[in-house]
Amino acid sequence: MNLIWLIILSMTLGYFLFIMGPLIGGIIAFGIVVGCLFKGLFLLIDIKKKLSVLVPEAEEIAAKRVTVNYLRDRDVYLNYLKQKENNTEQ
Structure with missing residues (x-):
């Protein structure tokens, strides 16, 4: 059920970004993508720290x-x- 809500939320966000125009929508989309990449990087660093304590x-x-x-x-x-x-x- 969570997946359906995430798909609907993503479609809505994409629609609003499309309406805002290429400049503003592109900047917001770029911020979302880069933010997700940094969050993934920090999660990997956190996982490495926890594993290095165990092994x-x-x-x-x-x-x-x-x-x-x-x-x-x-x-x-x-x-x-x-x-x-x-x-x-x-």
Whole structure:
């Protein structure tokens, strides 16, 4: 039912824009189209912000993985040095 009302409203708006003449009607129609494009852009930005909170970006995941690997490798190397030092003392 909403679709029917939107179609009737659009037809009425189009008729009034047609009656107003090409200059004024064109300016109003241009404003409507550009306004809809900007609204869509802002909605996309809003959706991206909400999704980035839910799903971390691949770069953040990769950075965490590199950090964990570095710390693990560093701990392994430090343990190796301690064992080597203990072996040389004995």
